[in-house]
Amino acid sequence: MKTISFGQALNDGLDLAMSMDDSVFIAGEGVGVSIHVDPNMPTHGLLAKYSPVRVKDTPVSEAAIAGLAVGASCMGLRPVVEIMFFPFFTLASDMIVNHAAKLRYLSGGSSSFPLTVRVRAGVSFSAGCQHSHNLEAWATHSPGLKVVFPSTPADAKGLLLSAIFDPDPVVFIEEMGLYWMQGEVPEGDYRIRLGEAQVVRPGKDCTVVSYGSAVFTALEAAKILSEEDVSLEVLDLRSLVPLDKESLLDSVKKTGRLVILHDATKFAGFGAEIAAIVADDAFDLLKAPIKRVAAPDIPVPFSPPLEKFYKPNPEMVVKAVRSIL
């Protein structure tokens, strides 16, 4: 174990994957020479270590970047490409959604696309709605894509290594606000199986299920409620596709109540899917209606007080929990 930042954990994962397997290469806008000089940036220092042969700075061409990953993976390489901000996923999405996700199926299972698309995400820099827009539900609504969304440095490394060596295309979502967060990270080839949620705080009165940095919002809420003797169980999904249904249902079975929390907008968000699964499969276990805490259905505003208004906070979770106790 060593204590490093989330960004360094990703860097460690990339470095390890590249050192273990020559077929791994990385590409994207500024993954080699970046305007940032910060060891907490996931691709920091890799150009010097692996040369421009394996660390490819690209033009501002998201379709070509994603296409590069599709074609190279079909040829047996393991591309790890970067989309600088989540909204630019839309420019890459033909290659990812129509090709990476579908070509195995279209080939009757004979072709493989072991690629990873690292997407830098998040809401909180007053960057405005064309830089901040969590689109994970777009990716989860595309059969053939795995979708991973880590919240801690250890998970970031463990899930990234699994994503890179997964035989299928993985959309790996990194929240930039977490890059500087410190945590203990296992050394060496540490992998976490995709599709394993984790109970990050056990409790008995209500489950809050979340992913990414929203998990910390849930933990804050748990702290507040513990002072009122309400015990929250916080479940971090870690991977949205495949989804760990079993852990989700186990937790609901234990607490009988469910609040779903994410930073993306509410309407048709990923939370709706979780609610539907629990309603379908575990209606009998529920002691109260399922509640969702999510961003309002608006683009992310720029002005600091508006952006703050947009982002779900612990008080909203507390309120939602109280409403079903």
Next chain:
Amino acid sequence: MNMKAQGIEKHIRIKMYEKMLLIRKFEEKLVELSGIDGRLPGMQILANGQEAVAVGVIEALETYDVVVSNHRSHGHLLARGADPKHLMAEIMGKATGVNKGKSGTLHMSVPEINVLMTSTVVGAGPPMSVGAAFAQQYRNEKNITVVFFGDGAAAEGSVHEAMNLAALWKLPIIFVCENNCWAGAQGLGQHCSIGDIADRGAAYGIPGEFVDGNDVEDVYYYALQIATRCRNGGGPGLIEAKTYRMRGHGEYDHQHYVDKKELEKWYALDPVKRYGKRLLNHGLMKKTEFETVERNMEKVIIEAVAFADQSPYPLPDEALEDVWAVEEGGQS
């Protein structure tokens, strides 16, 4: 004297200088404020060194022409006549900002001056401009659309689709590529397969021309010719303005990857200083007049900052407004 410039009237030349200086002073203030913690939210993407492109092109336009801008927009907006007070307020996220604090610096649109559809998505301007120019053609207007995009944007497929379609339909649109030698930390040689982006026009049957983007008269002269051709049904034009990003990509970028010699070379070609010197040497402006202009511009900037500072932030739930034409139109 510059041959092309001979025909440019004195009042236009002085106006162009004043506008360039306004843009420079406005952005120097942003540099200053962004160095003070908590003063400016978000990123500051400045057009230092590119003032002549914005001013030269926009001076060649008519009132009802449409301008489509990108992430590096302050110069375009100020040249077009946006009110510095309301721009500054937007940049600070205030309710009195041009977009009520919804946008911030990266995508400011000012429909009153026909700067519509500003986008920070690199390469998004050209396809939308095709639509604007189509509407102008559809209604038999004499107006044209001008879209600014960077050398980096020239690598987006969207830009190529837009050029092909614009040429195919002979749309009244001028593609203005501001080649400032950098796309983020990638120099032109690292992201562009050719040296002159103007040459790309040939692939679409669009005349591509390059201008000295650090010489406002050169920019103005060519822009006016191309705009006239375009206005008279000659189809789209492509101007590559060779210029330079004198500061980092944004204010958080300290240009560690830029050769200092290259910076020095371009600093010597600073378009604002260069033009001031020319006007002085040609006797178009006297030393005292420069001092007056300088003082006036500084006053404008101080007033803009004071206005923005005194303006309130929007109320938090104003975030919910402006998504739909009719507020009941939304979900949940």
